[in-house]
Amino acid sequence: MLTVALPKGRIAKETLEIFETIFGDGFKFDDRKLILETPNFRFLLVRNQDVATYVYHQAADIGVVGVDTLEEQGLDVVRLLDLHRGVCKVSIGMRVGEKLDLTKLELKVASKMVNITKRYFEERAVSVEIIKLNGSVELAPLIGLADMIVDVVETGTTMKQNGLEVVEDIMTSSTYLIANKNSYIAKKDEVLDIYEKINAVIQTEQKA
Numbered sequence: 001m002l003t004v005a006l007p008k009g010r011i012a013k014e015t016l017e018i019f020e021t022i023f024g025d026g027f028k029f030d031d032r033k034l035i036l037e038t039p040n041f042r043f044l045l046v047r048n049q050d051v052a053t054y055v056y057h058q059a060a061d062i063g064v065v066g067v068d069t070l071e072e073q074g075l076d077v078v079r080l081l082d083l084h085r086g087v088c089k090v091s092i093g094m095r096v097g098e099k100l101d102l103t104k105l106e107l108k109v110a111s112k113m114v115n116i117t118k119r120y121f122e123e124r125a126v127s128v129e130i131i132k133l134n135g136s137v138e139l140a141p142l143i144g145l146a147d148m149i150v151d152v153v154e155t156g157t158t159m160k161q162n163g164l165e166v167v168e169d170i171m172t173s174s175t176y177l178i179a180n181k182n183s184y185i186a187k188k189d190e191v192l193d194i195y196e197k198i199n200a201v202i203q204t205e206q207k208a
């Protein structure tokens with residue numbers, strides 16, 4: 001039996017569809033239930049930001065989460081497989097027409113992803129003030145809370161509709177299958193078995 005942590009929303013749905021492709025029907029959560037038991041798997045529906053936490057503490061053996069979130073959280077888990085879903089970038093956004101000038105003093109950067117932001121500017125030896133927000137980050141430059149934002153860009157629509165544009169990409173992200181380090185050893189056969197089955201589905205999709 002493997003316990004699988006899934007992030008509520010589209011990625012959970014898409015992951016369960018992969019399981020249905022492999023094993024057939026029966027991978028649907030009832031209404032508001034947060035646990036789904038099948039003969040070989042127990043699925044947990046958690047917040048995206050909590051997937052790696054469940055896996056790191058071995059409350060789940062495997063999970064599905066974006067590389068952006070993994071990089072932000074820095075928890076030590078095994079990255080097994082790129083699922084080629086949830087593809088996005090983490091980018092710096094500024095008001096349209098403004099230029100990124102790293103020589104400017106006292107730059108203020110708003111972001112949900114403070115660790116990725118901190119690392120980016122530290123690597124360039126630029127001292128910035130990082131303002132942690134929990135969402136609607138695009139607002140910050142519009143009302144003068146920050147000079148720029150570091151945020152997830154998928155279609156680019158949110159930035160565009162708020163008069164912002166990408167001035168620099170920091171990283172590309174996509175959804176990964178991850179595993180707990182101990183489960184990876186103790187339940188190696190089960191983990192590798194599901195890895196291989198999911199990988200076969202992904203490879204078939206990639207060829208199509």
Ligand code: PRP
Nearest residue numbers: 135136151152153154155156157158159
């Ligand atoms: C993310 C991100 C942007 C938006 C980007 O927010 O913070 O606001 O999506 O997507 P787009 O480029 O396709 O417009 P999300 O919807 O995950 O909500 P959150 O702010 O609550 O995390």
